[in-house]
Amino acid sequence: MIERHKHLLVPLPQGPVFKRLMAYGKPHLKWILIAFLLLVGGTGAEILGPILIKIFIDDFLTPRVFELQPLIMLGAGYLLLHVSAAVMNYSQLLLFQKIALRIIQQLRIDVFAKVEKLGLSFFDQFPAGGLVSRITNDTEQVKELYVSVLAIFVQNIVFLIGIFIAMFVLNVQLALFCLVILPLIILVMQLYRRFSSKYYAEMSEKLSQLNARLNESIQGMAIIQVFRQERRMNREFQKTNKEHHDAYFKSIKLDGLLLRPAVDFISIMTLVLVLSFFGITSLNSPVEIGVLYAFVNYLDRFFEPVNQMMQRLSIFQQAMIAAGRVFRLMDHDELAPVKQGAEDPEIKRGVIEFRNVTFSYDGRQDVLRNISFTVNEGDTLALVGHTGSGKSSIINLLMRFYEIKQGEILIDGVPLKNYDDSELREKMGLVLQDPFMFVGDITHNIRLFDENISDLDVKEAAEFVHADNFIERLSDGYNTKVGERGSTFSSGQRQLISFARTMAKKPKVLVLDEATASVDTETETLIQAALEKMRRGRTTIAIAHRLSTIKDADQILVLHQGEIVERGTHNELLEQRGLYHKMYLLQQGAEKLEEKIEEMKAEQL
Template identity: 85%
Template sequence: MIERHKHLLVPLPQGAVFKRLMKYATPHWKWLIIAFLLLVGGTGAQILGPILIKIFIDDYLTPRIFDFQPLLWLGAGYLALYLSSAIMNFSQSLLFQKIALRIIQQLRIDVFAKVEKLGLSFFDQFPTGGLVSRITNDTEQVKELYVSVMAVFVQNIVFLIGVFVAMFFLNVQLALFCLVLLPIIITIMQLYRKFSSKYYSEMSEKLSQLNARLNESIQGMTIIQVFRQERRMNQDFKKTNKEHFNAHFKSIKLDGLLLRPAVDFISILALILVLSFFGITSFNSPVEIGVLYAFINYLDRFFEPVNQMMQRLSIFQQAMISAGRVFRLMDHDELAPVKQGNLSPSIEKGMIEFKNVTFSYDGKQNVLKDISFQVKEGETLALVGHTGSGKSSIINLLMRFYSIKHGEILVDGVPIEAYEEEELRSKLGLVLQDPFLFVGDIEHNIRLYDESISDGDVKAAAEFVHAVPFIEKLPEGYHTPVGERGTTFSSGQRQLLSFARTMAKKPKILVLDEATANVDTETETEIQKALEKMRRGRTTIAIAHRLSTIKDADQILVLHQGEIVEQGTHQQLLDQEGLYHKMYLLQQGAEKLVELAVETLE
């Protein structure tokens, strides 16, 4: 990860993270109030139960008074409290869970929407697996905060308050003694948060690295197997997995020390305190058995919610760390370039002009240096040059994937920054060297969620680019399933489908990024026919790998190390006997060698 992305690894303050998480609950405040009232009612019913039993023991059982009607009312009251508590607790739990799922649903939508707005400069440098981990694993951890932690915390805090109210009702002096337990428990919680945040942050980062390695390995499995790198990749994966294990094991040891064992120890001390108090009191005055029972019952009920909260504290810490990572991503300001100014021009002719454009991806090394050229309406401009000469960078800037700091790009005489995103994307058609197909079917990949493109438009686009013959040979025609990245189709078929997808939009400007580089000679003939039709009446900029395919271009730019070193038509550049001439001779010689080899084999 490059330097400008290092801040994405720095944890956010947990207080700020918690406030932002609570803002997501604001739209649900009415249901939260209802759930809270049900929670208070259910908790109150639970707390009143031991008091009724205390009344039964001290007022009826101990003096042996067994009047039927009062005892019936006590029994009925106890059952009513138990049933009402069960119903209200079930209802409030259901409401809290539903609200939690709604909140996490919105959070996932927000983080994915933010990722869609990030510029390509971010995706160029940030590992894909790490990004997927933040959108899936981290949001799943945040979901556990709302589902497993928040409702339990709220419920148990209310319950603890009720327990102390009942304790003060029974015996003020002993209740004050029990209050001393709260600072001790809070101190344990603070110690746990302090140490666990470090371990969980390390765990999340190692999990992201695991996902990044998995994503890279799966996508590059062909290369791994060809070069027999399975053992090395396995060792790298084992190393990262071991680091994740170590971080996780540290958190487990911390949980084992500061969660249940510590609370159980304090609960034993509290029980000793209560029994000692009543034992000492019994020397001077009689002890009410009902009060003793109620106090021990409340003490037991006091530590059960404390244990529940302590056990969920680890989930809380993981969720806070994960939420911080998600919010770091959502706060990242490396956005895709957007429209500037109040004008809303439209692209009518498709004229393109670059004026003294200088560009750098990292802000240090320029990949384009003072580039200037003009393409008139309906003309074809070809870009040629060795790898790294800046051809694709020109395409990226024209598509407004990146912002420029120096120079100007004009479309129909208007700065490219002035166009609306929809206008620019609908009027510029891009065909990449390695076309990307989505899971679905052929019709879906041509239409690509654009409902304005009818079934007739889909078929017309396929026919226009000569894709119909191979589509009609498929078992289900336009409804033939397409797997991930279209791997079940040949490179030529994928390219024809990407042509059809582009032409279905009827763009004014056509941008071709080495569209024939990965296809065989026979398929290239069909693709060249399609390209020739596609270019008619459209301004076209094409990156050319095979110079023989751009002989009819109106203008050819020869790039070298980010600069235009030659410019002219195919014949003019050959007559100059410069870099283009040398590239052409090399390709011609290579093609003749291939032809000779084929003839020899035959």
């Protein structure tokens, strides 16, 4: 990961993170209030239970007064409280969980929407597995905050407040003594938060690295096996996995020290305090057994929710760290270039002009320097040059995937930055060297959810690029299922489908990034015939892999180290006897050698 992305690994302060998480609850405020009222009602019903027991002990059991009607009413009231508490607690829990799931649903949508707006410069440097971890694992951790932590925290805090109110009703002096335990519990919580945040941040980052490593290994499994890199990849995976394990184990040791044991110790000391108080009081005056029972019962009920909250502190910390990572990504400002200006120009002719364009991916080293050329309506411009000469960078800038450093790009005399994204994507067709296929069927991959493209348009586009020849031979034709990245199709078949996908849009400008580089000679012949029809009436810019395929281009630009070193037609460049001439001779020799090898193979057969 490059330097400008390092801040994505730095945890955000938990205060602002918590406020942003709570802001997601605003659309559900009405139901949150209803759930809160149910929570208060259920908690109040639970707290009143020991009061009724105290009344029974002190007013009926101790003086041995057993009047039937008051006892029936007391028993019925106790039963009613329990039933009411059960119904209200179930309802509030269901509501809180429902709200929590809707909040997480919206959070995931927001994160994914932000990722879609990020520029390609971000994806060039940030590992895909790390992004997947942010959108899935981290949001899942945040879900646990809403589902398993906040509802329990709110419920238990209300319950604790109710318990202290009941304690003050029973005995003000003893209740004041018991207040001493609150600072101790808060101190334990703060100590836990302070030390655990570091461990959980490390855990989340290591898990992100594990996902990135897995994604890279699965994507490149063929290369790993061919070059026998299984052991090395396994060692690297084990190393990252061990680092994740070590960070997790540190958090477990911290949990074991500061969660249950610490609270249990405070609980025992508080019980000793209460019993001592009643023991000392009994020396001077009688002790009400009902009050003693109620206090001990309340203390037991007090520390159970405290223990529940302490045990969920680890989930809370993990969720806050995960939320911080998610919000870091959502706040990242490396966005894709967007339209500027209030006007809505349209691409009608397709005249393309580059004026002194200079560009750098990393902000330090220029990959294009002072690039200038014009492509007239309906003309074909070919870009040739060695690897790294800047051919694909010109295509990337024309498609507005990146912001240019200096200079200007115009289409029909209008700056590229003034066009809306929908206009650019609708009027400019792009075919890459390695076409991407989506899971679905062939029709879906040609149409790509565009409702304006009918089934007839899909078939016409396939026929136009001669893809119908192999599609109709498939068992399910256009309904044939496509696996991940189209792995069940040959590279030539994938390329033909991508051609059909482009032509179904009927673009005004055609951009070809070495579109025939990965197909066989027979398929290339079909594609060349299709390209000839595709280029008619369209402005075309093509990166050429085989120079023999661009002989009829209206203009050829030869690039070297980010600069245009030669320009002209095929014949003009050959006459110059420069870099293009050398490249052509080398390819002619290579093609003749290939033909000779094919002839020898045919003779052997």
